Amino acid sequence: MDSFFSIYVWPGIVMVAQSLLLLVCLLVFIAYVLLADRKIWAAVQLRRGPNVVGPFGLFQSFADLLKFVFKEPIIPAGANKAVFLLAPLVAVLLALSTWAVVPLADGWVIANINVGILYIFAISSLEVYGIIMGGWASNSKYPFLGALRSAAQMVSYEVSIGFVIVTVLLCVGSLNLTDIVNAQHDGLGTMMGLPASFLDWHWLALFPMFVVFFISALAETNRPPFDLPEAESELVAGFMVEYGSSPYMMFMLGEYAAVCLMCALTTILFLGGWLPPVDIWILNWVPGIVWFMLKSMLVFFMFAMVKAFVPRYRYDQLMRLGWKIFLPLSLAMVVITAFVLKLMGWA
Amino acid sequence: MGLQAIFFYLFAFIAVASAFMVISAKNPVHSVLFLILVFFNAAGLFLLTGAEFLAMILLVVYIGAVAVLFLFVVMMLDIDFAELRSGVLQYAPIGMLVGLIVAAELVVVIGGSVLTPEAAKAITMPIPNPATRTNTAALGDVLYTNYVYFFQIAGLVLLVAMIGAIVLTLRHRTNIKRQDVSKQVARTPATAVEVVKVKPGQGV
Numbered sequence: 001m002d003s004f005f006s007i008y009v010w011p012g013i014v015m016v017a018q019s020l021l022l023l024v025c026l027l028v029f030i031a032y033v034l035l036a037d038r039k040i041w042a043a044v045q046l047r048r049g050p051n052v053v054g055p056f057g058l059f060q061s062f063a064d065l066l067k068f069v070f071k072e073p074i075i076p077a078g079a080n081k082a083v084f085l086l087a088p089l090v091a092v093l094l095a096l097s098t099w100a101v102v103p104l105a106d107g108w109v110i111a112n113i114n115v116g117i118l119y120i121f122a123i124s125s126l127e128v129y130g131i132i133m134g135g136w137a138s139n140s141k142y143p144f145l146g147a148l149r150s151a152a153q154m155v156s157y158e159v160s161i162g163f164v165i166v167t168v169l170l171c172v173g174s175l176n177l178t179d180i181v182n183a184q185h186d187g188l189g190t191m192m193g194l195p196a197s198f199l200d201w202h203w204l205a206l207f208p209m210f211v212v213f214f215i216s217a218l219a220e221t222n223r224p225p226f227d228l229p230e231a232e233s234e235l236v237a238g239f240m241v242e243y244g245s246s247p248y249m250m251f252m253l254g255e256y257a258a259v260c261l262m263c264a265l266t267t268i269l270f271l272g273g274w275l276p277p278v279d280i281w282i283l284n285w286v287p288g289i290v291w292f293m294l295k296s297m298l299v300f301f302m303f304a305m306v307k308a309f310v311p312r313y314r315y316d317q318l319m320r321l322g323w324k325i326f327l328p329l330s331l332a333m334v335v336i337t338a339f340v341l342k343l344m345g346w347a
Numbered sequence: 348m349g350l351q352a353i354f355f356y357l358f359a360f361i362a363v364a365s366a367f368m369v370i371s372a373k374n375p376v377h378s379v380l381f382l383i384l385v386f387f388n389a390a391g392l393f394l395l396t397g398a399e400f401l402a403m404i405l406l407v408v409y410i411g412a413v414a415v416l417f418l419f420v421v422m423m424l425d426i427d428f429a430e431l432r433s434g435v436l437q438y439a440p441i442g443m444l445v446g447l448i449v450a451a452e453l454v455v456v457i458g459g460s461v462l463t464p465e466a467a468k469a470i471t472m473p474i475p476n477p478a479t480r481t482n483t484a485a486l487g488d489v490l491y492t493n494y495v496y497f498f499q500i501a502g503l504v505l506l507v508a509m510i511g512a513i514v515l516t517l518r519h520r521t522n523i524k525r526q527d528v529s530k531q532v533a534r535t536p537a538t539a540v541e542v543v544k545v546k547p548g549q550g551v
Binding site for chain 2: 008080083113114115118119121122123125126128129132133136144148151155158174175316317320
């Protein structure tokens, strides 16, 4: 009985506690990311943004949460009820479950699995189901069109994201996210004889891929300028037209969780994860999680700025960018990277 | 082992139950959604056997791509559910026959490995120890060294299939306008604008 406790029960409790802690921190963080998104957008347009609830509007997201939760959920009469309610659940659960393998600092990861990056790639390729199911189950024209658009869009940009990930994996030689960050201890900078610094991270060595990944991440998460699925001028709100109250909030939550994940993934793949920008003792003394958060927030700031000042793409332009520019470019980079690594003997 | 057995039965039960729902659901879209659940549980079973790479690839390829296409097609089709159901009794014997054949084959395979357990040792490729060598590396070694030609041929077959599908559906329409970005970017005022001095009372 004692061994049963030490093998199953205690690790189980620890795991559940860790997951709960991560989830709570993540949800609070997402609430503020949402606020930051609105504030940055407002600042670019010379508005104040949300500033009424709490000091500087800091509690706005929580007020919105309460508002959504207390509203009456309306299910259209012609909707397929089960699928209609399942869709937002799928969207938010998948988006949150990817965080299980994200290392927030050295060793700070719930599941340190060998194929971590594949897991994230797999789960984020499933996120399209929330949208398709929601669009179809609404049994209405605009949501269905929005769902079709978004499914085609996400499938297209996943291809180039996959190839970008492959180039990074070629440089690292492992699919484990912790290994990917640790591999950025030395790189281009140390090869030139400099001490370990931000020049070693993959963003410099794989700069074209960094740009492709950032733009594909925008498209993958349906962020402006690629927010065609919910283009309000054409499709009202795309797949979310028929949704209100809590189900709608779940879609939004899933969307922002996916955005945060993409920021974290950019940080891990290209910006050295929890590594300090320069390898000196005072920066090494700062906990890794702080660097990780700072870098992720920097990436999110770019996401928000892009939303504020880039006009929306037309649908055919979006497809052209994905299939005719990013796909050949990333495919070529995979081959070039492999050749360079092999010829120089770095692999 | 206890926990693993519990998870095995959980995944296996959900997989079989949702496989049954795939063929018995009234709405084809529900069928595809149940099919996705089957894939998901199959990935779980793969994980239990330690084939983590295969599990993730199953998620990416089958659920992330193939099932999306299925769902697309099924959603777009205008299907009369009643008509779809009408032929069930007519096709049931053939379906049962196929099921019987598959079941018999399963019995032969499993029975063979039970009767002669030493047959498993006849596998020519040694299975690497998962503790020292990851799934991904082991699979890559086998695919890209021993079986590289077969791998290339499989790729070519897929390429031919893709080209075939494109050839079947491609049609060139003559009287439509297409956007040529390089042409647009290359436009200058000299090529795009014509300045005409119009004298009063004469027109262009």
